[in-house]
Amino acid sequence: FYLNKDPPGLPPGPPRYPVIGCLSHCHTIEDCKKFQKKYGDTFSLRIGSQTLVTMCNYKTMKEAFARYEFIDRPNWDFLNFLSDGEMAGVIFRNGVPWQTLRRFLLRHLRGMGMGKSRLDDVILREAEELVKDFRKYTHGPAFFPPSINVATLNIIWQLVASRRYDMDNEEIIRFVDLVQEFQEDIPWLVLPDFFPWLKYLPGPLVRRLCREDKLKANTKIGRDIMEEAVREHRASLIPASPRDVLDEFLLEMENQKNDPNSVFNEQDLIKTIFDLFTAGYDTTSNMLRWVILHMANQPEVQRRIQQELDEVVDRATLPSHVHRPRLPYLDATINEVLRVSALVTSGVAHAAAHDTYLDKHFIPKGTIVIGNIGFCHFDPNYWDEPEEFRPERFLNESGKLSIPKEAFLPFGTGKRSCLGQALSRMELYVFSAALLQNFTFGVPEGRTVDFSPRPMSGNNFPKDQEIVIKLRH
Numbered sequence: 001f002y003l004n005k006d007p008p009g010l011p012p013g014p015p016r017y018p019v020i021g022c023l024s025h026c027h028t029i030e031d032c033k034k035f036q037k038k039y040g041d042t043f044s045l046r047i048g049s050q051t052l053v054t055m056c057n058y059k060t061m062k063e064a065f066a067r068y069e070f071i072d073r074p075n076w077d078f079l080n081f082l083s084d085g086e087m088a089g090v091i092f093r094n095g096v097p098w099q100t101l102r103r104f105l106l107r108h109l110r111g112m113g114m115g116k117s118r119l120d121d122v123i124l125r126e127a128e129e130l131v132k133d134f135r136k137y138t139h140g141p142a143f144f145p146p147s148i149n150v151a152t153l154n155i156i157w158q159l160v161a162s163r164r165y166d167m168d169n170e171e172i173i174r175f176v177d178l179v180q181e182f183q184e185d186i187p188w189l190v191l192p193d194f195f196p197w198l199k200y201l202p203g204p205l206v207r208r209l210c211r212e213d214k215l216k217a218n219t220k221i222g223r224d225i226m227e228e229a230v231r232e233h234r235a236s237l238i239p240a241s242p243r244d245v246l247d248e249f250l251l252e253m254e255n256q257k258n259d260p261n262s263v264f265n266e267q268d269l270i271k272t273i274f275d276l277f278t279a280g281y282d283t284t285s286n287m288l289r290w291v292i293l294h295m296a297n298q299p300e301v302q303r304r305i306q307q308e309l310d311e312v313v314d315r316a317t318l319p320s321h322v323h324r325p326r327l328p329y330l331d332a333t334i335n336e337v338l339r340v341s342a343l344v345t346s347g348v349a350h351a352a353a354h355d356t357y358l359d360k361h362f363i364p365k366g367t368i369v370i371g372n373i374g375f376c377h378f379d380p381n382y383w384d385e386p387e388e389f390r391p392e393r394f395l396n397e398s399g400k401l402s403i404p405k406e407a408f409l410p411f412g413t414g415k416r417s418c419l420g421q422a423l424s425r426m427e428l429y430v431f432s433a434a435l436l437q438n439f440t441f442g443v444p445e446g447r448t449v450d451f452s453p454r455p456m457s458g459n460n461f462p463k464d465q466e467i468v469i470k471l472r473h
């Protein structure tokens with residue numbers, strides 16, 4: 001059991017009680033608005049033993065995440081679940097190992113074409129398969145085709161291990177289910193980090209409560225697939241011509257084999273690949289679902305995008321990066337979907353590396369620091385009628401794409417911001433363009449789009465729901 005005393009100067013927040021912390025929590029933008037109104041732009045909450053400081057003000061967030069004191073991630077045991085209790089990988093790593101892995105990934109992802117036209121061909125190939133697969137769902141209302149998952153996973157697989165799967169491949173469909181189950185179960189594993197007294201209960205009970213055995217079994221399947229890819233790469237690696245991130249990692253491992261502190265080791269290899277999948281696949285595939293749902297809900301916007309596409313791209317050709325400068329309305333719409341969906345609403349948790357100050361508030365070492373992206377995206381100080389879906393806010397007077405410099409941060413801000421932003425934006429553009437060129441999306445008769453988030457996803461992921469997919473003639 002722990003003391004529940006707050007140090008003086010901590011940002012204000014709702015009353016905290018011993019052991020449990022606060023009774024109310026900040027899960028949605030609405031919760032955040034309520035707290036902000038009562039306690040100000042920066043407030044603190046307590047969940048069990050952890051203090052969480054949430055920032056709602058864009059300027060505070062930008063300033064905080066540019067400071068090295070707020071670069072770290074929290075030191076939660078559950079984050080090391082996949083790496084036998086050892087810190088590994090890039091997303092939840094701190095200090096030099098994080099910096100080294102982040103630089104390594106950015107260098108090689110860029111080298112492989114992230115954000116450049118070379119990768120366009122890989123994404124176009126998936127777009128072509130996606131269009132082929134969507135045709136099977138045009139005979140009546142249908143749930144989102146699973147090919148959305150396979151297409152986005154295939155991009156990561158190709159960057160990581162030069163591998164791609166057919167849209168109906170059973171191994172990849174199983175992998176998709178695993179990731180989904182993993183995302184749903186992981187919030188349970190967090191419990192002992194927030195309520196440390198749980199660790200004193202009988203082990204089997206805690207493991208059951210935290211779904212540990214199920215998570216272990218599921219991650220083993222994922223791990224086996226990755227280890228098999230590593231074995232295959234080791235056997236076929238030609239040092240003079242590395243094919244992908246995996247080859248580059250293996251080469252670094254060889255170069256640094258005599259350095260006992262090197263981050264290029266077996267554990268970090270598997271966890272880094274895992275990180276790329278967990279951060280890069282679910283996010284992009286769910287954004288694509290939001291694009292489809294917003295199109296189903298906004299027939300006028302959809303029609304205007306299709307008109308723009310028809311004027312610029314011949315129907316027999318899939319839109320690629322060469323057409324992009326002439327498709328500003330499509331690009332503006334994708335940005336508007338990124339704004340209103342604020343997919344990673346509360347960002348990814350940061351932690352204070354040492355005692356410090358933020359907006360005159362005292363922030364003790366280890367405090368969890370959260371930037372609420374969703375709040376910024378709906379802040380009326382930056383957005384005119386923020387609740388309205390209006391792609392035009394991303395266009396300037398001459399109709400060219402113009403992205404506001406402030407309060408728009410779907411990929412976070414600062415040194416920890418998303419390292420897959422360029423890749424994800426390419427995927428969203430190519431996939432949305434291909435789908436809207438070939439299909440018109442709608443809602444089944446008598447229904448409306450359900451914009452409420454999928455429970456337990458932790459992020460603003462859409463609920464699975466039936467849509468109507470009509471082939472364009």
Ligand code: HEM
Binds near residue numbers: 416
């Ligand atoms: C629509 C799609 C995506 C969204 C909305 C998104 C959003 C974010 C956000 C908000 C963060 C946290 C920033 C912070 O901590 O302040 C993040 C981190 C990260 N993202 Fe993404 N992301 C997307 C796609 C991707 C893709 C495709 C990849 C991989 C190739 C990726 C890899 C990562 C990694 C590795 C991190 C951790 C970076 C670090 O800790 O240094 N993301 N992302």
